[in-house]
Amino acid sequence: MNYKKLSKLGLGALIASLPLFAVDAQKGKEVINSKCIACHTGNTEDGLSRISDQRKTPEGWYMTVKRMQREHGLKITRDEETNVIKYLSDNQGLTPDEIKPYSYVLDKTPNVQEEGKNELLTEMCVRCHSEARIGLQRRTSDEWNSLVNYHVAQFPSFEVQALARDKDWFGVAQNEVVPYLAENFGKDKAKFDEYKKSIKNYKLPTKWITYGYTPSIGDFTAILTLIESSDESYAMLMDYKYANGQEYKARGIAVAYNKTEIRASFELNGVVYRQILHLDPKTNSFEGRMFESLHTEQGSILTGKALNSKESSIVGIYPKAIKAGTKETLTIVGTNLAGQVKLPSGLKVLKTVKHTKNEIVLEVEASKNVKTSSNNIQIGSKVFKNSIATYDKVDYIKITPDYAISRIGAEKDAKILKEYATFEAIAYANGKDGEKGTADDINLGVVPATWSIEAFDEQAIEDKDLDYAGQIDAKTGKFTPSVSGPNPKRKLMANNVGNLSVIGTYKDGDVELSEKSHLIVTVPKFVNPPIN
Template identity: 40%
Template sequence: MALNNNKTTRALLGTGALALAGLVTMPAQAADAESIIRDRCLSCHTETGESATPFSRISEQRKTPEGWMMTISRMQQQRGLVISPEEKRTLVKHLADTQGLAPSETDGVRYLLEKEPNVVESFDQLVQETCVRCHSGARVALQRRTEDEWKHLIHFHMGQQPTAEFHAGARDRAWFDIALTNVAPKLAKDYPFNSDAWNNWQKVNKKSLNGTWAMTGYMPGKGTFDASLRVSKTAADNYTVALEGQYADGTPLSGEGRAIVYAGYEWRASLTIDGVKVRQVLAASADGSALEGRMFERDDEIIGGSVKAVKGNVITAVTPSYIKQGERKLVTISGNNLKGNVQLGNGVKMLNVVSRNANRVVVLAEASKTAKVGAINVKVGRTSAKTALAVYDQVARVEITPSESIARIGGAGGPIPKLKSAYRAVGYAAGADGKPGTEDDLRLGYMPAAWSLKPFDEIAQHDNDIKYAGTISRDGVFTPGDAGLNPERRMSTNNVGNLSVVGTVNDGNNNVQGEAHLLVTVQTFVKPVLQ
């Protein structure tokens, strides 16, 4: 599904590249990795004799850990490479460390690494028409090559997919000539092999991630949580991890697993939390004081959410992040080393402390009926969280995230499972201008909502998509219908459909709705080369 505008084309993405959370291994030595390359790769590649780029086609690229994993997996499946799992792990670790990407080079496109579903991405029209019409733009943006190597990649596409220039969007023009003459130089400029960002990052003294972290996050169907993440170093860049905490409703969570760090900041962890296997794809800050990214179920990547972990004296979250004028409610402050008096800001009074420990303080708060509408700071002792709590008069509008989404039918005894979609409601109060829907609006944060579906248009209504395409739970998780023919539908068609997701936030006597577009479509029959 694509949405076009004048200068860029925005493509709706599902899940992306492989997470390497399970590839925990002993530290790779450069000599070991280079020996593996000589033993396993030089039947096709060659040694160049150049110290900067010693191996042809290999040494002229930089990629994420997932990118290198995909490359080696493709060599196995399409080129007959024979390599053991241990050698593969060693090689991925070495290449990601020595020919990886700097943190700044992954900015804006980490959603592919983190398997964030339903991202609407925007790329230059030239790149869109040449590359993104087949795969995500983030896949292009998460690698670096010399100009010659970008040209080699174009030749590879023509050799591997000779019909590429006859696809819609290519056959009406000289696609191959445009790709070589215009696109390759642009990619070499936008995503160069040599960069100051990577050179400077290699010089940075990487911090150990050992220690205790305060983690906050969200999981669909369960809600927000805060926890203590204990990280213990077992070898260079290898850690054991243990997670202990609770969800906002008081339900405990606990788990443990292992983690590995690539390129000094790319955290990949595999944990079992309350019997469910999950993955973490996070990025560490340069000073080693923060980890941020996404955690999701291993077997259902849609079921996941953003997480953040920090060290030091810091407030990581205030839940809920809003309080209405004249309202009394429980407020949870999460963080690390939370010591001292709690201060909720002007117009909001703390009535009493319900419970507290070093990482979590629950207070009963009350907002004055005349409290000023706006964002206020929350403090615990000397630790402050700026604009952490929003005081509002009424909910003016609600946005549903994601605004555009795809779910895929599946199951019904077939080998391809259903691909769900998860939603949250974000509330806003009108800003100082009193007009909802402007940049002046006050973001309140995620709010509880009642969820429902309706036909997106007249065709969906005529085809009765609302009955067959799927259902949405009270937690905002949409489960699509079964794959295959449905004899109950007209002409026994399948259960795809075009729907609107409706989230209704109750604000006293005021019910405010937001809507998002959901396209329920067929399975993905072509599996990427990932394993």
């Protein structure tokens, strides 16, 4: 629904549609006290066995409730499930600083490679699921130990798998891993209680200025609006415009968990999207991502700040850099952007297209003699350091992601769909030291590249992976994998998997720059929980 139609119907009509997704934490509490006590002793006031010894994100509690239904016969309606998750997330959730290091798994950010903070944890636990799945929950020592016992009982064969059969897995888990988990991911009730106290009077802002970026499409500016309903959900409106002129207006429904975790859903041009936002009450800002429900790899990063913030801030600026002798439309998105704009000496303002407290749009020109540097922008009395770059040439490019996974599957109308991969070329200028790949190098942003693929190694050549694994769009960098197999044309009727190199080539004047990325085209992911 667009805003013009919305103005005719009125906000009342919009809010009236929300009971279809009504959510009530108090009702969730009642369900817990009436149904969960069949297996868990106690109550929500004095504490429930097992339940009260854990803290999780909404997704974590969702997975718990589903497991209770699947493995223990819990009978619960969809509405009851929604309310239970709301209550538990509000009262036994995580703080923003606990979520931030692992938000990528909630945001479904594609192609993230975890660093592996602890070698023992990696060998014992992360070989089966992400470290983020561990980091996005808090448990008492006894609860972590119970989880170890659950794994042994539920998955008995994993003790004979690689990195397990060479050791006393159960003994190591109990005596070494559990103490580590208790120390680093303990329940820490006092910390959460203190946090809850700090946000007791926090009022969720209803309007947010937002910067976003979508691979292969580009930057956009948005106004995100949340309208309170009669229950504990919100109507969500999002009006956004890309730098290339494309405009979209979306309507959806959102829920705020623990006042700081927003989960929203909306439909645009027949495609259902999910939106995950992580709010910081201290700064009234958020970070997050929106993505297609059926293709989580296709989405946009989001950064926002409360529209009425008195702080002068920039949440986004695009383009990141302007080349010598060129004209560009420079967009600055933020809060309290009142006052004269002072650009670096190498940039000249040709025209002010727009200047409000939340968005500045300028037609600018870079001098032919401008040097490569990272520069400040001043708006009023506030100086924003290293916010815009100027350059005379691109020294090198990087391909992102540098390692990607794509999955074969069906195009549409199937339970297992293809998983695409989109590549981009990021331009860099050498810093003052003149050396490539050092800390002072300057990120110049995404540049248009021409894309191709080739077999990664000799085995890929022998298996003819290039013929069967899929194709890349030469202009957009979007890789589309082949359909699922088996393929009778391949050796042993193998699936259409492959091991490929992705080559991005960018021309900067007469200079041609080229780099590679590694792409694995593999089988579908048949089990894909909210937290992998």
